[in-house]
Amino acid sequence: MAVTFLLLLILFTFYPIANFLNDLAKLSAFQIALIFTGGLVFLLASGIELYFYYRIYSARRISMYDMFTLPLVMNLWGHILPFQGAFIYNALYLKSKYLISIGTNLKVYLFQFVCSISIGVIILLWFKINNNTIQPIEYFIYILSILIPFFYNKFWWLIQIFLQKYLPGRFQLDNFPYSEFSIKKIIFLFFINLMITFIYSLWLHVIAEILDYKISFVAILIAAILSKVALLFRFTPGNIGVNQFAFSGIFVLLGLTASQGVSISLYVSAAYFCISFTIGIVFHIINQKYISLNKIFLSQNEK
DSSP states (O other): OOHHHHHHHHHHHHSSSSHHHHHHHOHHHHHHHHHHHHOOOHHHHHEEEEEEEEHHHHSSSOOHHHHHHHHHHHHHHHHHHHTTTHHHHHHHHHHHHHOOHHHHHHHHHHHHHHHHHHHHHHHHHHHHHTOOOOOOOHHHHHHHTTGGGGGGGHHHHHHHHHHHHTTTTTOOOOOGGGGGGGGHHHHHHHHHHHHHHHHHHHHHHHHHHHHHHHHHHHHHHHHHHHHHHTTTTOOGGTTHHHHHHHHHHHHHHHSHHHHHHHHHHHHHHHHHHHHHIIIIIIHHHGGGGGGHHHHOOOOOOOO
């Protein structure tokens, strides 16, 4: 909480909260509902992403109910627990209901991370080439970063060997041999991630249009991709403060104003907060019946 307070104190020193409140007061009920709905659509769409990740990376098939409601409850826990609350809830819920191991949950989470990094690097590479600011040695680094998702399974396979050798019995890892993963599946998951990022970009573009910011969709898309990487580093409730600094820096990098980035990110954070403590909390209460401490701590050989 102290980190959150410090970030907000620094943030609102340069961007007075009165600016946000004044802009909010000018919005119509329809515009506010549109921002709220956009956030809800993005969270529901992210459930589709989770469905395919777990379908490929585990032997379990998540139900359609969980596909659409789990992201809403994860968003709630992202506000309750400052450090990776969404991931912790997701891992415990899926371990309890589907017996999906913590190791598999970590594998999926890290794959989402490397996909976002890869997509962000592609955009950054395009940006630097377009502005003629790239050095020859950077090509190697960027291309290597872009290819990380396509070698991810081999990387994870090496991690399993290390953990099983030096920490036997302490980590519940998946039993999928490396040979069962095809490059086609990796490419499929990569483009699923890109599709969800596109939906996120549309939402940000709607917010920018409502605020009457003259920002091209390409710039919004770049900002969305780069900010999605920042969203994976969650250290404060709802990532408040972190999101605002990330958006302001990205907008400045794109030749826009920091205040525009902060303003858009505040509406994103506000929408997440409202969704969490209205819809998210309802499904959290409903889903309590699926969580069993016995199953969470049960040792099992999950595939």
